[in-house]
Amino acid sequence: MHLSYLFDPLCGWCYGAAPVIGGLMQRSGFAVELIPTGLFAGEGAFPISDGFAAHAWDADQRIARLSGQPFSEAYRRNVLGNRRSRVNSGPATLALTAVRLTAPEREFDTLHAIQRARYEGGRDNGDAAVVADVLDAFALGDAARRFSSPDDELLSANRARIAEGRAAMQRFGARGVPALVAAEQDDPRLVDSSLLYSGVDALAGALNGS
Numbered sequence: 099m100h101l102s103y104l105f106d107p108l109c110g111w112c113y114g115a116a117p118v119i120g121g122l123m124q125r126s127g128f129a130v131e132l133i134p135t136g137l138f139a140g141e142g143a144f145p146i147s148d149g150f151a152a153h154a155w156d157a158d159q160r161i162a163r164l165s166g167q168p169f170s171e172a173y174r175r176n177v178l179g180n181r182r183s184r185v186n187s188g189p190a191t192l193a194l195t196a197v198r199l200t201a202p203e204r205e206f207d208t209l210h211a212i213q214r215a216r217y218e219g220g221r222d223n224g225d226a227a228v229v230a231d232v233l234d235a236f237a238l239g240d241a242a243r244r245f246s247s248p249d250d251e252l253l254s255a256n257r258a259r260i261a262e263g264r265a266a267m268q269r270f271g272a273r274g275v276p277a278l279v280a281a282e283q284d285d286p287r288l289v290d291s292s293l294l295y296s297g298v299d300a301l302a303g304a305l306n307g308s
Contacts, residue, residue: 099305101130102286104263104277105209106137107190108224110158112276113213114165114295119276121298123206128305132198132205134191135263135275143186143224150185151178158217164295172220186224192248193229195256196241208236280305 103119105112123130136142144150155178158169177183190212197205211232216223223229226245233242244252266272270279270288278289293301 099128100281101128101289101305102266102279102281103130103132104135104266104272104279105132105275106135106139106187107194107209107212108138108185108187108216109275110154110161110169110217111274113217114161114167115276116167116210116213117165118294118296118298118301119278120206120210122301125298125302128302130206132194132209133263133266134187134194134259135267136187136191136260137275138185138187138224139191139260140188143184143188146178146181146183146185154178167217169217170220173217174220176220177216177222180222183222184224188224189226189229189245190223191260192252192256193233193241193245195259196244196248196252197233197238198259199252199255200240200244201238204236204238208232208238208241211236 101122119130122128138144155174161167162169193212194205194209197208212223212229215221215228215232221228223232230242230245233245266279267275267277270277270286272288276294277291278294279286280289289301289305293304
């Protein structure tokens with residue numbers, strides 16, 4: 099079964115879904131493709147305000163209860179509390195496309211590391227320097243070099259992936275991310291997003307019709 103995982107690297111709910119998506123990728127019979135939607139990239143980026151910070155932290159607590167994923171005080175203080183920061187997934191999305199082109203088998207682990215840098219480490223993963231540090235820490239030298247000096251192939255691939263993600267959201271009526279589209283025998287369907295927080299066994303069982 100082919101699964102398209104629609105996400106944004108600065109989406110807290112996507113971070114919450116990471117354990118289940120990662121677990122599903124280890125199961126036989128499923129092929130998971132990561133497709134960024136650029137939700138907070140480009141014109142979708144915005145500065146962190148008092149109102150957004152309060153809203154985000156409230157949502158983060160719900161995500162933590164559902165998923166067990168940690169949201170640290172360092173994140174609350176250094177990211178949500180920094181009025182010079184922006185919610186900008188452009189750098190992280192570009193970095194993931196660089197990984198996709200150079201070491202595709204490591205893309206999901208890189209995504210999760212970028213998420214953890216923010217929500218656990220309290221680092222602003224909207225900052226290109228922070229994203230570059232993650233690539234370096236993962237010894238993704240080829241991806242790091244292309245990320246630091248994007249060539250036409252990388253930029254074109256990144257635009258195409260975002261366009262694909264946005265088109266899929268529109269086609270299947272996904273109202274946000276994360277979203278999972280399952281395709282078996284040319285019959286794609288949008289998966290109930292609540293299953294992304296119900297454990298990998300529940301998700302796999304639902305996908306298999308049990």
